[in-house]
Amino acid sequence: MHTKVFVSEDRSKILVLFYEAACVFSNFYPAGFTASALPNLVKKFENEKEEEKKKLTFKCSEQYFMYHKALLVGDEEIAEQILNESNPMKMKLLGRKLTMSKEQLYQWSKLSKDVMYNACLQKFSNDEKCRKTLFRTHGMKLVEASPTDKIWGVGLDKNDKRCEDERNWRGTNWLGEVLDRVREELWERKEFKNERELIEQESLETRCQLLEHFPTFVLFFKSDCVFSNFYPVQFTASPIQEFTKNSKNQKVFTFNCSEHYFMYHKALLVGDEGIAEKIMSETDPKKMKMWGRRLEMSKQQLQQWSKKSRETMYCACLEKFSKDAFCRKALFRTRGMKLVEASPGDRIWGIGLEQNDKRCEDERTWRGTNWLGEVLDRVRDELCERKEFKNERELIEKESLETRCQLLEHFPTGAA
Numbered sequence: 001m002h003t004k005v006f007v008s009e010d011r012s013k014i015l016v017l018f019y020e021a022a023c024v025f026s027n028f029y030p031a032g033f034t035a036s037a038l039p040n041l042v043k044k045f046e047n048e049k050e051e052e053k054k055k056l057t058f059k060c061s062e063q064y065f066m067y068h069k070a071l072l073v074g075d076e077e078i079a080e081q082i083l084n085e086s087n088p089m090k091m092k093l094l095g096r097k098l099t100m101s102k103e104q105l106y107q108w109s110k111l112s113k114d115v116m117y118n119a120c121l122q123k124f125s126n127d128e129k130c131r132k133t134l135f136r137t138h139g140m141k142l143v144e145a146s147p148t149d150k151i152w153g154v155g156l157d158k159n160d161k162r163c164e165d166e167r168n169w170r171g172t173n174w175l176g177e178v179l180d181r182v183r184e185e186l187w188e189r190k191e192f193k194n195e196r197e198l199i200e201q202e203s204l205e206t207r208c209q210l211l212e213h214f215p216t217f218v219l220f221f222k223s224d225c226v227f228s229n230f231y232p233v234q235f236t237a238s239p240i241q242e243f244t245k246n247s248k249n250q251k252v253f254t255f256n257c258s259e260h261y262f263m264y265h266k267a268l269l270v271g272d273e274g275i276a277e278k279i280m281s282e283t284d285p286k287k288m289k290m291w292g293r294r295l296e297m298s299k300q301q302l303q304q305w306s307k308k309s310r311e312t313m314y315c316a317c318l319e320k321f322s323k324d325a326f327c328r329k330a331l332f333r334t335r336g337m338k339l340v341e342a343s344p345g346d347r348i349w350g351i352g353l354e355q356n357d358k359r360c361e362d363e364r365t366w367r368g369t370n371w372l373g374e375v376l377d378r379v380r381d382e383l384c385e386r387k388e389f390k391n392e393r394e395l396i397e398k399e400s401l402e403t404r405c406q407l408l409e410h411f412p413t414g415a416a
Helices: 048-055 061-072 076-084 088-097 102-126 128-135 174-188 190-200 203-212 256-268 273-281 285-293 299-323 325-332 371-384 385-397 399-410
Strands: 002-005 014-018 033-036 055-058 140-146 217-220 235-237 254-255 338-341
Touching: 002 203, 014 203, 033 102, 033 128, 055 385, 061 076, 061 088, 061 102, 076 088, 102 174, 128 174, 128 190, 140 174, 174 190, 235 299, 254 256, 256 273, 256 285, 256 299, 273 285, 299 325, 325 371, 325 385, 338 371, 338 399, 371 385
Parallel strands: 014 140, 217 338
Antiparallel strands: 002 014, 033 055, 235 254
8 A cells, every 4th residue: 555545533634645656646656757947947057048948758756856956056967867867766866966055055945845846747737647646635635754754754654643643743744735736736727627527526435445545556477468478369460661671562470479579570680581480380479489589699689689679569569459459458457557567587578576576566676677567558558549449448437446456357367
């Protein structure tokens, strides 16, 4: 449970206590958005006009916050490092490395709350899942129950009874205040009227239950799960043009699973027609993978594959889910959640942990990069926007959260 809701006996006070990175209210939560730098903080750069106009991609609100801290100091090198970092904790540590004068420390203490407000405003205005969760706290007070932070948090753990009474807090709860302010602004925006009205129809009990138990991650691994590359789904597709020598004559092949498509393209990149044919004639996904691993690759080919493999996997999954309704519906049921390949032996495509390992619940303790999960999230979001799948999407939107979770866990998807 990443969020804890406290409701007073007379319901006059409702506190939403949060802290872990897996909670949407955390600045570490992975919710990407694009935004320009705040104009009053780019003046330290020589090309400040270009910097002001440039749209930057941020992976989380922590990245936006720490990047602006580096802008205030005028440290271009650390600002660039923060932008290139993917781990929120490392972003935070880079921000702490900044050498600040007394004047800059004073400036940051005055500006930091507004910078955090803009970070959260960008995050929640751009991410529907995060915004809906934020809207469910309407009429409640958000509280960062960080036991160690007495500025942005309250200096107490969410299970500490002292959290229930503001007079006992050991911190100022700046982040909670910022989030309350962001929620109230977005709540009034016309473009979010439909979302707001849907939330208003939910009872207080339902909202509290969803806040406490909303599933953040969908963990999968075994081959009997539709999200696995080994799952048997037959589809037809032409090879990606850049992998073929004759791009004018595009053949259409039948693939038995996404692993089939993926390993065939690996053989095409190497130019090994013999193994490519063996992969195509194979029916066992494990043997397809085995043939792919037998390919002899030069250093240059290894570099090429490391750059192209992720996009190849995206194309494989896009073909699979766009052409199979059963798999696609299961994928649509994960909307608003994050897919995670809980492969204990794979630290690139998976997270290097088994799905019953408690460390799966917090991205900071993952041992892998979850490339497959990220690819599937991207495929789902693209297919959800396609007009031809509108009816499927609308039917799934009518399902309750409980129904979706139950179907994901027990209808043969193998997900948890």
